[in-house]
Amino acid sequence: MSDPSRPVRTAAVIPAAGLGVRLGPGAPKALRTLGGTPMLVHAVRAMAASRAVTHIVVVAPQDDPEGVRRLLDAHPLADRTGLTVVPGGTTRQESVRRGLAALPDGIDVVLVHDAARPLVPVETVDAVIAAVRDGAPAVVPALPLADTVKQVEPRPQGTPEPVVGTPERSLLRAVQTPQGFDLPTLLAAHEIVVEGEGATDDAGLVERLGKPVVLVPGHEEAFKVTRPLDLVLAEAVLARRRATDGYV
Numbered sequence: 691m692s693d694p695s696r697p698v699r700t701a702a703v704i705p706a707a708g709l710g711v712r713l714g715p716g717a718p719k720a721l722r723t724l725g726g727t728p729m730l731v732h733a734v735r736a737m738a739a740s741r742a743v744t745h746i747v748v749v750a751p752q753d754d755p756e757g758v759r760r761l762l763d764a765h766p767l768a769d770r771t772g773l774t775v776v777p778g779g780t781t782r783q784e785s786v787r788r789g790l791a792a793l794p795d796g797i798d799v800v801l802v803h804d805a806a807r808p809l810v811p812v813e814t815v816d817a818v819i820a821a822v823r824d825g826a827p828a829v830v831p832a833l834p835l836a837d838t839v840k841q842v843e844p845r846p847q848g849t850p851e852p853v854v855g856t857p858e859r860s861l862l863r864a865v866q867t868p869q870g871f872d873l874p875t876l877l878a879a880h881e882i883v884v885e886g887e888g889a890t891d892d893a894g895l896v897e898r899l900g901k902p903v904v905l906v907p908g909h910e911e912a913f914k915v916t917r918p919l920d921l922v923l924a925e926a927v928l929a930r931r932r933a934t935d936g937y938v
């Protein structure tokens with residue numbers, strides 16, 4: 691049983707081992723720069739900006755975790771935040787699992803945050819942490835959709851796809867990261883869901899446990915850098931922050 695007099699300790703796992711195929715040729719996505727600074731460094735700073743986060747585990751591209759450690763050591767964090775770097779796996783789910791295995795003892799709340807969402811504001815991070823600390827086992831930042839969504843019967847690329855339905859848009863949300871969990875819940879979720887039958891996010895694994903997942907408001911600037919146009923938007927957001935907020 692947990693000791694109620696012990697302070698809650700919060701850590702963040704940052705999966706950063708993806709290739710960034712949709713962004714096009716180049717270095718692994720997390721190592722590409724935004725305003726001259728690697729996207730991963732922005733993402734690590736975004737987690738460290740929350741005073742609640744005491745430790746960060748970065749899950750690095752498999753081929754060079756030592757290089758990622760050197761890169762992060764060259765961009766030091768405040769002393770209150772510990773840092774571990776481990777090599778990633780071939781899927782996001784596997785990378786997150788490796789990050790969870792590297793957490794230090796004594797962590798109660800864990801955030802999982804895509805390196806590919808480098809500009810999430812600290813207010814969003816803190817809102818997720820607060821909701822987990824208030825007792826929700828799984829918390830996800832989310833936004834309403836701007837586009838109408840169609841369900842289709844998939845066809846090979848270039849062939850028109852038949853529409854089979856139009857889900858009611860007001861009931862849909864686009865989910866972001868960081869997603870926050872009480873640690874035993876996320877560990878249990880990763881344990882029961884086998885690779886290949888996974889979900890595209892960690893909260894999806896928790897849903898399969900039958901545990902409640904709740905949403906808090908996401909933020910437009912927490913978008914995922916996925917395609918080349920996202921990089922243009924990220925550069926613009928960063929330039930505005932640097933000009934107006936003294937952001938580094």
Ligand SMILES: Nc1ccn([C@@H]2O[C@H](COP(=O)(O)OP(=O)(O)OP(=O)(O)O)[C@@H](O)[C@H]2O)c(=O)n1
Binds near residue numbers: 706710713778806
């Ligand atoms: N094997 C993988 C695949 C993805 N990720 C991480 O999961 C996050 C979300 O993934 P995504 O945006 O899909 O990144 P990529 O897999 O790099 O993109 P793509 O699918 O275009 O290759 C990213 O921070 C990515 O680095 C990871 O740690 N390990």
Ligand SMILES: C[C@](O)(CO)[C@H](O)COP(=O)(O)O
Binds near residue numbers: 782864890892
């Ligand atoms: C976790 C996530 O960012 C939530 O929107 C998303 O599911 C990751 O998807 P990807 O295809 O791995 O980028």
